[in-house]
Amino acid sequence: MLFMATAPARPATAAPTAPVAPATRAKPRLPSDRTPSGISGLDELINGGFEKESTTLVLGDAGCGKTTFLAQFLHNGAMQYNEPSVLLSFEEPSTSIIKHMGRYGLDFAELEKQGLFTSINYRPHEVKKLVDEGGGLIWDTISSIGAKRLAIDSLTSYAMLFESLYQAREAELLLFDLLRKWKCTTLLSAEGINTEKMRITTGMEYLSDCVILLHHPRYQSGRYRAIEILKMRGGKHSEKLCPYEFVEGEGIHVYPGETIFYDVTAME
Numbered sequence: 001m002l003f004m005a006t007a008p009a010r011p012a013t014a015a016p017t018a019p020v021a022p023a024t025r026a027k028p029r030l031p032s033d034r035t036p037s038g039i040s041g042l043d044e045l046i047n048g049g050f051e052k053e054s055t056t057l058v059l060g061d062a063g064c065g066k067t068t069f070l071a072q073f074l075h076n077g078a079m080q081y082n083e084p085s086v087l088l089s090f091e092e093p094s095t096s097i098i099k100h101m102g103r104y105g106l107d108f109a110e111l112e113k114q115g116l117f118t119s120i121n122y123r124p125h126e127v128k129k130l131v132d133e134g135g136g137l138i139w140d141t142i143s144s145i146g147a148k149r150l151a152i153d154s155l156t157s158y159a160m161l162f163e164s165l166y167q168a169r170e171a172e173l174l175l176f177d178l179l180r181k182w183k184c185t186t187l188l189s190a191e192g193i194n195t196e197k198m199r200i201t202t203g204m205e206y207l208s209d210c211v212i213l214l215h216h217p218r219y220q221s222g223r224y225r226a227i228e229i230l231k232m233r234g235g236k237h238s239e240k241l242c243p244y245e246f247v248e249g250e251g252i253h254v255y256p257g258e259t260i261f262y263d264v265t266a267m268e
Contacts, residue, residue, distance in 0.1 A: 034235075035083075035149070035185040038076025039069065041254030042227070045242065050210060051234035055179050057155075057204055058189045060214030064225065065244075065252050066189040067097060068104065069214065070151035072251045073187050075106040077149045078116040085111075085149035086142055086184075087119040090127060090157055094119035097153070104251035115145055124158040128171065135178045142182055150184035155204060156191045169203045176207045209233040215241070215260075226260040 034049035043049050050056055060066050074085035087094055098108045098119070111117035120141055122130065130137055142150065158175075162168040179186050190204060205211050211230040216223055227244050229237040241260040247253045 035077070036081065037073055038080060039072050039252055039254060040247075040250065041242075041244070041256045044256040045227070045229055045238040045254065046210070046232060047235035047237060050185055051232075052185055053180070053183050054209035054234065055176060055186045055188065055207070056210040056212060057208040058187055058212050058214065059192065059205070060189075061192060061216055064214040064216040065246065066191075066214060067092070067153055068101070068246070068251050069212075070153055070187050070189055071097065071101045071106055071108075072104070074117065074149055074151050075101070075108060075111065078111050078114075082116070083148035084116045084145040085151070086117075086145070086147045088127075088138065088150065088152045089119065089121050090124050090152070091154055094121050101251075103248065104246075105249045106251065118145055118147075124161050127158055128161055131171065131175050131178060135182075139178075139182060142184060147184055150179075150182065150186040152186065152188045154189040154191065159190070159204070165203075172203050172207060205231070214244075224260070227254055 033052055034047070035052050035054075036049040037043050037046070058066050058069055070087070074087055077083040078085050087097070089097060101108065108117050108119075118141060120138065141147075159168050159172065162171060188204070188208070208231070210232045213228040213230050215226040215228060225244050226241040228241050229239070238256070242254055242256050243258050243260055244252055244254040
């Protein structure tokens with residue numbers, strides 16, 4: 001086969017162009033009616049995020065990652081969407097929570113300097129008094145920084161203050177009424193999934209707009225983690241169980257494209 005050689009074309013002279021300023025990275029735009037979780041992979045399961053000013057109950061046993069889940073929601077909301085946040089801790093000191101979240105790259109100290117984060121520590125009996133009085137000090141903290149996100153860790157000890165389920169239910173109704181008045185998108189944690197401890201807090205799962213279960217059951221010689229969206233008002237949600245894991249420098253990472261096929265209720 002014969003190939004014809006051709007002379008190389010003379011490159012055209014490019015016209016001079018005006019200098020272009022380097023692009024700046026803009027913060028993502030928030031959907032008008034949703035609050036993105038800030039947790040990798042989760043928003044694909046909850047229709048783009050939580051409904052604004054809604055309440056979400058995060059349930060799970062010890063070690064499943066409830067506190068990390070709440071911390072990522074607060075930190076990434078402030079960092080990625082410029083939404084000030086408040087952590088209300090009933091049990092573990094907030095200083096301890098903030099310290100341990102550093103391993104996931106969540107720098108709350110810097111957010112606090114910028115006026116995008118603050119934390120409050122109360123004993124459960126102190127919170128009961130504040131709620132009875134209308135939550136004045138908590139509301140003052142929320143309004144002082146214009147908080148859009150609130151996390152309460154955890155409600156288990158608060159619910160166990162009361163001598164009867166009736167008293168606990170009345171207190172929970174009062175608390176959730178206050179949460180709606182504060183107009184924050186709120187996450188609350190509580191222990192237990194299928195345990196008697198969780199039954200003590202009965203009522204919270206009905207009062208919440210959304211309920212998320214963090215499963216951490218034993219299977220053969222080890223444990224695995226799965227997330228389940230049990231309930232969500234104001235939008236569609238996935239009904240499958242998806243795996244999640246803890247990632248250094250990030251925290252919880254959900255894998256929405258994968259599915260857990262084990263019967264988690266039989267193992268918990």
